[in-house]
Amino acid sequence: MGGVLLGAVAYDPKVVTIWDGFRSWLRDSGGLDFDYVLYSNYERQVSDLVDGRIDVAWNSPLAWVRARRLATARGVPLTPITMRDTDCDLRSVVVVRADSPVTALADLADRVVATGAVDSPQATLLPLSLLRSVGLTPGTDVRVRRFDIGVGLHGDHIGGEREAARALFAADPADRVDAACLIDSNLLLFGREGVLPAGAVRVLAQTPPYDHCTMTAGPSASVSSAGPWAGPDDALPSANGDVGDISDTSDISRFGDLLLGMDYADASLRPLLDLEGLKEWRPPRLSGYEQLERAVDEAGFYAADGAITADGYRP
Amino acid sequence: MPSAGADPAAFRAGVADLADLGLDEGGHLLIERGLDRLAPGGRLAVTGRHPALAVHLAAWCRAYGHRLDSAESPLVIVKGSTGRQRWSGAERAGSAAGPPAARADPRWGLAARGALVEAGGPPIGAHWSEREHVWADIAPKLYAAAAAAQWDPATAVDWTAAIDAVPPAIERAVVQVMTYLVENEQAALIIPARLLAQLHPHYREVMQLLATQAADEARHVEVFTRRGLLSGGPLGTSSAGGRASLATLLNEPDFTTASFLLSVLGEGTFLDLLRFLHAHAPDPVTADVTRLALRDEARHVAFGVAHTAHLTASDPAYLGMLRQSVERRHAALQDTAGLNAEVFDSLVLLAAGSWHPAAIRRGWQSVRDLAARMDEGRRRRLAAIGFPDDEAAELSALHTRNFM
Numbered sequence: 022m023g024g025v026l027l028g029a030v031a032y033d034p035k036v037v038t039i040w041d042g043f044r045s046w047l048r049d050s051g052g053l054d055f056d057y058v059l060y061s062n063y064e065r066q067v068s069d070l071v072d073g074r075i076d077v078a079w080n081s082p083l084a085w086v087r088a089r090r091l092a093t094a095r096g097v098p099l100t101p102i103t104m105r106d107t108d109c110d111l112r113s114v115v116v117v118r119a120d121s122p123v124t125a126l127a128d129l130a131d132r133v134v135a136t137g138a139v140d141s142p143q144a145t146l147l148p149l150s151l152l153r154s155v156g157l158t159p160g161t162d163v164r165v166r167r168f169d170i171g172v173g174l175h176g177d178h179i180g181g182e183r184e185a186a187r188a189l190f191a192a193d194p195a196d197r198v199d200a201a202c203l204i205d206s207n208l209l210l211f212g213r214e215g216v217l218p219a220g221a222v223r224v225l226a227q228t229p230p231y232d233h234c235t236m237t238a239g240p241s242a243s244v245s246s247a248g249p250w251a252g253p254d255d256a257l258p259s260a261n262g263d264v265g266d267i268s269d270t271s272d273i274s275r276f277g278d279l280l281l282g283m284d285y286a287d288a289s290l291r292p293l294l295d296l297e298g299l300k301e302w303r304p305p306r307l308s309g310y311e312q313l314e315r316a317v318d319e320a321g322f323y324a325a326d327g328a329i330t331a332d333g334y335r336p
Numbered sequence: 337m338p339s340a341g342a343d344p345a346a347f348r349a350g351v352a353d354l355a356d357l358g359l360d361e362g363g364h365l366l367i368e369r370g371l372d373r374l375a376p377g378g379r380l381a382v383t384g385r386h387p388a389l390a391v392h393l394a395a396w397c398r399a400y401g402h403r404l405d406s407a408e409s410p411l412v413i414v415k416g417s418t419g420r421q422r423w424s425g426a427e428r429a430g431s432a433a434g435p436p437a438a439r440a441d442p443r444w445g446l447a448a449r450g451a452l453v454e455a456g457g458p459p460i461g462a463h464w465s466e467r468e469h470v471w472a473d474i475a476p477k478l479y480a481a482a483a484a485a486q487w488d489p490a491t492a493v494d495w496t497a498a499i500d501a502v503p504p505a506i507e508r509a510v511v512q513v514m515t516y517l518v519e520n521e522q523a524a525l526i527i528p529a530r531l532l533a534q535l536h537p538h539y540r541e542v543m544q545l546l547a548t549q550a551a552d553e554a555r556h557v558e559v560f561t562r563r564g565l566l567s568g569g570p571l572g573t574s575s576a577g578g579r580a581s582l583a584t585l586l587n588e589p590d591f592t593t594a595s596f597l598l599s600v601l602g603e604g605t606f607l608d609l610l611r612f613l614h615a616h617a618p619d620p621v622t623a624d625v626t627r628l629a630l631r632d633e634a635r636h637v638a639f640g641v642a643h644t645a646h647l648t649a650s651d652p653a654y655l656g657m658l659r660q661s662v663e664r665r666h667a668a669l670q671d672t673a674g675l676n677a678e679v680f681d682s683l684v685l686l687a688a689g690s691w692h693p694a695a696i697r698r699g700w701q702s703v704r705d706l707a708a709r710m711d712e713g714r715r716r717r718l719a720a721i722g723f724p725d726d727e728a729a730e731l732s733a734l735h736t737r738n739f740m
Contacts, residue, residue: 107398114391206395208388212360219361224388285401286421288456300401300418 024054025242025276028066028075031059032177035296042293051279053272062173062336063087063140064329071095071327073241076273077102080237081175082313083142083322088237091327097240101305102277107298108233109309112205113147116222118189123199126155126226132199133164135185139334140322141176142313144185147228148202150316166198173336179207186211189222200225232309236280242273350374354384359392367393367413371402376417381410425455430538440465440538449538462536464591468650472642475541482548482635489558492628497620499566505691506618509682512572513613514564516679518557519574520606520740521629523582524636525553527598531591545639552632559625566621572682577673581738584665592647592654593661596721599640601662602740603633604717608710609739616686616702637717645721655722659731666734674737710739 029040040057047055058075060066063084070078071091080088085101092099115134117123123132129152137144145167149159159165168185171178182203191197203211205227211217280302283290294300317323322331352370357363363386370380382393393411397404401418404411430437432450442459464470472478502510532546564571585602588594610630617623648654680703688699711732718728 106401110394110398112391112394204395205391206399209359209392209395212358212388212392217360219358222388224391227391284421285418286424288425288454291422291456298399300416 023272024056025076025272027055027057027077027079028060028069029057029079030063030066030081030174030177031061032171032174039293039296042290046283046290046293047276047279051275053275053279055276063175064173064336067091067327070237070239071097071099073239075239076242077236077238077276080235081142081177082231082233082235082310083140083146083175083317085235085237085310086313086317087323087327087329088239089327090323090325092240094326099240100238100242100273101307102236102238102273103280103302104232104235104305105297105299106301106303108235109303109306110230111143111233112230113143113151113202113228114205114208115148115151115200115202115225115227116186116189116208116217117200117225119221119223121199121223123225126152126157129163129200129225130157131163133166133197134159135166135168135188135198135201137167137176137181137185137202138169138172138174138178139167139331140172140174140336141181142231142316143176143204143233144182144202144207145176146316146320146322147231147312150312150319151226151228153319172334176204179210182207183211183216186216189217229312230309231312232306235305235307236277238273350379351381351383354382354386354389356385358386358388359396360388363389363392364396367396371413371415371419374415376415376420378415379405380413380415382413383410422454423452426452427455429453436467436471436539438467440467440536442536444536444538446537449540460536463534464531465536465538467539468647469591470535470539470542470643472542472639472646474642475539475545475639478635478639478642479541479545479548482545482552482632485631485635486548486551487555487628489555489562493559493562493621493624495562495566495621497624499619499621502567502618503690506685506689507567508569508572509685510618510622511564511567511569512678512682513686514560515572515574516578516676517560517629518564518571519578520582520602520738521553521556521560523585523740524598524603525550525557527585527594528553528636530586531594534591542643549632549636549639552636556625556629556632559628563621563625573676573678575673575676575678577669578676578679578738580672581669581674581736582740584668584736585740588661590657590661592644593658595640596644596658597661597665598740599636600644600717600721601714601735603640604637604713605710605735605739606633607637608706608713612683612702612706613686616689618686618689641717641720648722652722658721659723659727662731662734665736669736669738675739711735 029036036059044055044057047053063081066078067080067084067088069075070088078084078088088099115126123129134152136148139145149165152159152163157163166188168181170180170184185201186203188196188198189201212219281304283294283302285291285294285300320331324330352366354363354366357366367380367382374380390411394404397413401416403414403416405414406412429444429447429451430449436449442462442465444453445457445460447453499507528546528549532543532550535543535546537543585598588597607630610626610633614623614626614630617626644658683703684696684699687702688695714732714735715728718731719725723731
């Protein structure tokens with residue numbers, strides 16, 4: 022069957038609006054036989070991508086890390102297609118109350134740090150890696166209070182982060198935390214919402230910049246001329262040597278071109294782009310995931326072969 | 337309060353100085369003010385002392401399609417092009433100062449007349465989006481008059497005025513007439529409300545006028561109901577023929593035809609009825625409620641006549657459509673009784689004021705005179721919208737016996 026079948030995670034009802042809208046545009050304006058399926062969590066989406074049940078996946082950064090590991094282990098190729106302008110160069114921050122005696126990450130020893138959900142790259146995995154970089158082992162040297170909201174959504178649901186931010190100012194001292202981990206955009210959002218009162222928090226530390234979501238084509242669309250990353254040994258055919266249906270490949274290529282050609286000036290697309298949180302699609306880059314790969318290893322979140330090894334993670 | 341723009345220290349070309357203001361407290365306003373003066377690709381230096389300025393700014397630039405060129409001081413924003421792209425296909429929803437547009441674009445949606453409308457967004461599903469089909473030049477003035485003339489049913493009527501002196505039979509006649517009026521006013525409320533819901537809001541004054549018209553009728557329903565119940569008895573009867581007559585009004589799908597049948601012919605006829613009731617009111621409450629309703633109805637009739645005349649002046653062939661609508665309604669009602677006989681008899685009794693045969697004769701004659709005045713009024717209004725006198729007389733004669 023030709024065409025492109027995309028997987029996306031339904032972290033919010035707006036996902037239906039977005040992909041219904043894109044589906045219409047891709048079919049009507051782009052002439053592409055496109056459809057999508059929704060997943061309740063990223064882990065199943067990644068498995069299905071690598072198994073070839075879907076052609077492309079709209080992957081979180083953590084989903085990319087796992088997809089890469091699974092594909093490498095099986096010797097199947099993946100092709101990054103595109104990413105959003107807003108996926109480039111994000112940072113996570115560790116914040117404390119403005120009047121906190123804590124002035125450096127190391128001062129958090131024996132204190133309580135609030136994070137987002139267990140599988141949130143931006144509000145858990147990356148900031149905890151930052152703590153490790155100064156010699157603090159989460160759970161041993163610092164106590165971690167995790168807000169597991171929307172587990173399986175890889176932090177797309179920001180409820181956990183919001184609760185972590187609120188915990189800085191919890192009325193009951195027993196519930197109050199010393200620091201909270203957030204992505205930079207949510208630091209601004211929670212400030213504007215008043216969840217974090219203006220002037221009430223101080224940024225203690227921030228991660229280096231990293232990249233976020235990436236659109237990834239799986240082995241069902243593989244060819245020898247696949248994109249910037251095509252598996253552990255450059256361009257790999259799939260395990261059985263099948264390079265796939267050439268029409269599928271040209272559909273994937275066309276899908277990428279259509280996304281990259283989406284114009285924010287197009288009034289029919291702009292509301293969808295606004296909902297999806299981008300102004301333009303950009304060519305993919307894979308340089309922004311090393312930090313997360315390291316964080317995943319440190320936390321033992323996934324094994325090298327992509328197996329889920331995180332303690333208590335039930336997406 | 338300092339005036340906007342009186343802060344040269346905070347702004348100079350190419351620089352936005354936020355002092356200690358954060359982006360979580362509105363600092364983006366100063367940045368956008370600086371960016372507004374730049375073309376895409378232009379550079380804006382941002383200075384400030386807020387501790388999280390760099391972190392906030394990176395997130396803000398990403399979200400709004402700008403590039404932060406440096407993460408260290410001085411922070412420099414390179415302006416993106418998405419702001420311009422957002423407004424590239426924008427257009428004004430007609431002119432705020434001028435007359436409304438001949439055709440209201442569904443894509444203008446609910447935007448204020450004259451607003452700059454971003455392209456995209458859902459089109460409004462309005463049936464009536466052509467000026468000729470809804471407009472009358474007098475609409476703005478009528479709306480202003482309607483807004484100024486709204487009255488409070490609780491205070492505009494002296495509900496404590498005695499009705500004890502009204503003889504029981506006359507009181508029953510009043511109650512029957514009030515029951516009939518409520519039924520008619522409910523139809524007269526639903527019709528403008530329904531037209532309103534299908535009208536493109538670009539024709540703002542017509543929308544406002546229809547809204548006041550519906551509100552007027554809501555008050556009429558209230559005061560007529562209250563007068564009907566004032567003596568503590570049950571309400572009167574509702575005839576099948578009367579309701580059939582009103583149903584034909586509700587079923588009319590065309591804006592102008594509905595306005596013509598309801599306001600020009602129906603409410604026009606009601607003006608004479610309300611004057612008659614006011615003149616023969618046996619008590620001050622009846623006199624008050626009919627006087628107040630009469631004042632409102634006159635505005636409704638004025639708009640109906642002005643709008644219909646506006647359309648027929650530009651499209652005389654429309655007179656044929658209006659004629660057909662009267663004939664169609666007449667044919668539909670031919671086999672119904674028309675006016676509830678108890679309403680007719682109540683009008684006679686009200687005008688008579690007693691059971692004395694001579695009084696009844698006077699009452700009968702008064703109601704005949706009323707019918708003649710109603711006919712004369714209809715003919716005058718039909719002539720005003722362009723019907724020749726003979727045709728006006730013919731159409732007036734076909735008007736429903738139910739008055740409305």
